[in-house]
Amino acid sequence: MGKWGPRRKKVTGPCFTGNCNQKIGYFPSNCVTELDTNEKPVRVKCQIELNEDNNKVFLVPEQIVFKVSDDLRGNAIIRVGKAKLSCPNKYLKDM
Structure with a gap:
């Protein structure tokens, strides 16, 4: 690790x-x-609200979330708590 x-x-x-x-x-x-082997921690750059399948999540600047993978549209699949959501990569930065 x-x-x-x-x-x-x-x-x-x-x-x-x-x-x-x-x-x-x-x-x-x-x-x-605990992180899964395919996850990596990333920081949120600015405040953003994500909605997906009735999951509404607010992310704040400098919050740490876990990037699971990238999708074909240039978005990242992130894990926040138990929820997995799609988030544009431009709002995330590596740690």
Whole structure:
């Protein structure tokens, strides 16, 4: 995983424990999610509202979302929580 990705993970109650680069970190478990192998974190450039299949999602600047893939129209398929939506690539930047 990347520089900050956990090498070992353990969820105990309301906290997540991770070990990376010989450091142990504790985070609220509702603020941490596991990435699939095909996902990468990206930042949102500006405020945007996305609507798809009755899923209405508001994204704010500097919010981190997970890019799953690209579609044929130049959009990215992103994951926000449990929802997967299409978002124009021009609103996203790599981290």
